[in-house]
Amino acid sequence: MHAVSRPLELRLLLPLVILVPLGFAVTHIAQTGALDPGPMGIAVGYVGLMLAAHLALRLVGNQGDQLLLPCVGTIGAIGIIMLNRLPQGLLGTNAFGVQFGMATTQLLWFAVGLSAMVLLAGSFRDDGILRHYKYTWALAGTVLLVITFLFGKEVNGARLWIDVGPIAFQPGEAIKIVLVIFIAAYLAEKRTLLAGASARIGPLKVPPLPYLLPMIAIFVIVMLVVVVSRDLGTALLFMGIFLTMLFVATGRRSYVLLGILLFIAGSFVAYKLFGHVRIRVDNWIDPFVDPNDRGYQTVQALYAFGRGGLFGEGLGQGLPTISGRLPIPALPTDFIFAAVAEELGLIGAFALLALVMCLVFRGLRTAMLARDDFSAMLAVGLTVSLGLQTLIIAAGNVKLVPLTGITFPFVSYGGSSLLACFVVVGLLLAISHRSVVDAQIEGR
Amino acid sequence: MTGEVLRILLLALQLGFLALLYLILVGFSRALLRDLRSAEVTQMASQSGIGKLSVVESSADEPALGTTIALGPINSMGRNVNSTIFIDDDFVSGTHAMLTFRGRSWFIEDEGSTNGTYVNGHRIDRPVALSFGDELTIGRVRMRLER
Numbered sequence: 001m002h003a004v005s006r007p008l009e010l011r012l013l014l015p016l017v018i019l020v021p022l023g024f025a026v027t028h029i030a031q032t033g034a035l036d037p038g039p040m041g042i043a044v045g046y047v048g049l050m051l052a053a054h055l056a057l058r059l060v061g062n063q064g065d066q067l068l069l070p071c072v073g074t075i076g077a078i079g080i081i082m083l084n085r086l087p088q089g090l091l092g093t094n095a096f097g098v099q100f101g102m103a104t105t106q107l108l109w110f111a112v113g114l115s116a117m118v119l120l121a122g123s124f125r126d127d128g129i130l131r132h133y134k135y136t137w138a139l140a141g142t143v144l145l146v147i148t149f150l151f152g153k154e155v156n157g158a159r160l161w162i163d164v165g166p167i168a169f170q171p172g173e174a175i176k177i178v179l180v181i182f183i184a185a186y187l188a189e190k191r192t193l194l195a196g197a198s199a200r201i202g203p204l205k206v207p208p209l210p211y212l213l214p215m216i217a218i219f220v221i222v223m224l225v226v227v228v229s230r231d232l233g234t235a236l237l238f239m240g241i242f243l244t245m246l247f248v249a250t251g252r253r254s255y256v257l258l259g260i261l262l263f264i265a266g267s268f269v270a271y272k273l274f275g276h277v278r279i280r281v282d283n284w285i286d287p288f289v290d291p292n293d294r295g296y297q298t299v300q301a302l303y304a305f306g307r308g309g310l311f312g313e314g315l316g317q318g319l320p321t322i323s324g325r326l327p328i329p330a331l332p333t334d335f336i337f338a339a340v341a342e343e344l345g346l347i348g349a350f351a352l353l354a355l356v357m358c359l360v361f362r363g364l365r366t367a368m369l370a371r372d373d374f375s376a377m378l379a380v381g382l383t384v385s386l387g388l389q390t391l392i393i394a395a396g397n398v399k400l401v402p403l404t405g406i407t408f409p410f411v412s413y414g415g416s417s418l419l420a421c422f423v424v425v426g427l428l429l430a431i432s433h434r435s436v437v438d439a440q441i442e443g444r
Numbered sequence: 445m446t447g448e449v450l451r452i453l454l455l456a457l458q459l460g461f462l463a464l465l466y467l468i469l470v471g472f473s474r475a476l477l478r479d480l481r482s483a484e485v486t487q488m489a490s491q492s493g494i495g496k497l498s499v500v501e502s503s504a505d506e507p508a509l510g511t512t513i514a515l516g517p518i519n520s521m522g523r524n525v526n527s528t529i530f531i532d533d534d535f536v537s538g539t540h541a542m543l544t545f546r547g548r549s550w551f552i553e554d555e556g557s558t559n560g561t562y563v564n565g566h567r568i569d570r571p572v573a574l575s576f577g578d579e580l581t582i583g584r585v586r587m588r589l590e591r
Contacts, residue, residue, distance in 0.1 A: 012472065018464060019465065022461050025457070029450070033450060071472065188577065311458070311462065344462065371577070
């Protein structure tokens with residue numbers, strides 16, 4: 001372990017030194033009308049954390065992709081500015097007898113997440129632990145899922161939370177990563193079998209089922225528990241990740257087609273069986289049928305997009321509160337994209353999506369440069385998990401697909417989600433580091 | 445301070461914020477473009493091989509530890525000096541195994557060797573498809589298949 005330099009990363013991180021305080025200042029001036037920048041503690045803390053993470057990556061000698069951290073840092077900057085701008089009492093934590101506001105809590109989670117990222121990027125030099133114990137990982141994930149289902153606490157009709165001391169923890173986020181590791185290890189091992197031999201039934205090429213069964217079995221168990229615990233956004237996300245990885249591993253369109261057909265059938269059954277799925281879908285088709293109750297959040301989000309226009313209402317100037325409460329209750333989590341679009345406009349929303357695209361691009365590049373199949377599959381799965389999650393929640397916000405309660409990576413309020421996203425980036429950095437080092441050894 | 449001035453100031457600050465955000469994006473896209481161009485160059489420079497073996501563990505000088513062996517589509521492996529991949533180890537048979545690239549995948553087949561051919565620690569008894577990252581053990585030499 002010897003220190004390395006990451007000049008590009010530093011150069012791309014430096015604009016944050018201006019961007020974050022500027023955002024905080026605009027918000028403060030707009031909200032108070034006073035001509036002073038206001039309290040800067042959280043802004044300074046945020047920029048400091050990002051620069052510290054950069055230094056830490058250099059110290060642990062990670063030579064991986066230098067665009068990942070600046071990309072994440074800029075996406076997160078928009079998030080922390082928005083969260084700081086909202087009423088702080090809305091959400092937050094009461095830990096160790098101290099009440100933390102929403103932005104402060106998020107900042108603390110950024111610190112935890114970045115530490116986890118650096119730890120993974122620095123220590124994960126050999127993928128053996130992940131690769132060889134794939135069934136252990138799958139088992140651990142499934143057990144965690146079942147525990148949540150049995151003992152978790154219910155919020156908004158879905159049982160997703162486990163209380164650990166003062167912290168409520170969302171195991172779904174951890175299971176997402178474990179599932180990706182398992183599928184990547186499984187597909188890396190069986191790739192040639194899956195892409196090669198296949199049985200035929202009439203004109204249809206059927207996948208060699210015996211090889212697929214262990215993976216499908218675990219996947220079905222996960223999906224069942226997720227669906228029964230009514231976490232449908234996560235179910236959609238898992239399905240998308242699974243199909244993408246299967247397609248990348250085999251190059252077979254028939255698998256994807258089969259998967260999509262199964263998903264449509266499953267969605268139809270869910271629509272018939274679960275009341276709250278029906279509400280979501282009905283809201284999606286026409287939220288204006290019941291704009292004051294069931295369609296309320298969706299309608300308010302659409303108004304927010306409309307008010308934002310091209311350049312936005314201005315930081316700190318949008319999101320009118322109705323008698324001290326936000327128009328959209330789930331604003332800091334599910335609807336943060338609507339808030340960004342209202343205050344920064346179409347231009348700002350585009351910038352945010354472009355940043356996520358950049359992140360996905362770098363993730364897929366990491367997969368392309370990876371030296372072995374497992375690393376490549378892992379990088380694809382992790383990247384797709386971030387990209388798809390953004391796509392699903394952003395599309396839900398603009399009423400392109402039915403709204404499902406998942407977070408916008410690095411932007412939404414929430415510790416479990418933030419930590420999981422940073423674990424993803426940490427693993428990508430580690431994979432990327434290995435291929436860079438291998439290329440150097442070869443070039444010598 | 446009048447409301448009008450404040451309004452103009454806020455508008456200017458807001459546009460400044462958005463402009464800075466886009467400057468950052470320009471920085472990212474320039475880095476991305478530069479990367480794509482350099483990737484093109486390196487790809488042109490290196491012959492796009494179908495794979496290689498890197499020697500992870502070796503008891504002999506041939507192949508030496510830490511070296512990589514570029515692979516053609518058909519590679520015979522063994523202690524016979526005419527083998528494509530010559531392995532100078534006492535536990536290796538003259539014609540030990542055959543490593544071939546067919547269609548999209550690599551396959552390894554044991555050619556009736558005395559001490560066997562191992563893939564990821566398991567002895568093979570029929571041709572086996574390999575993934576990149578798999579480890580072959582022949583005699584006391586362990587090699588990893590890489591892209």
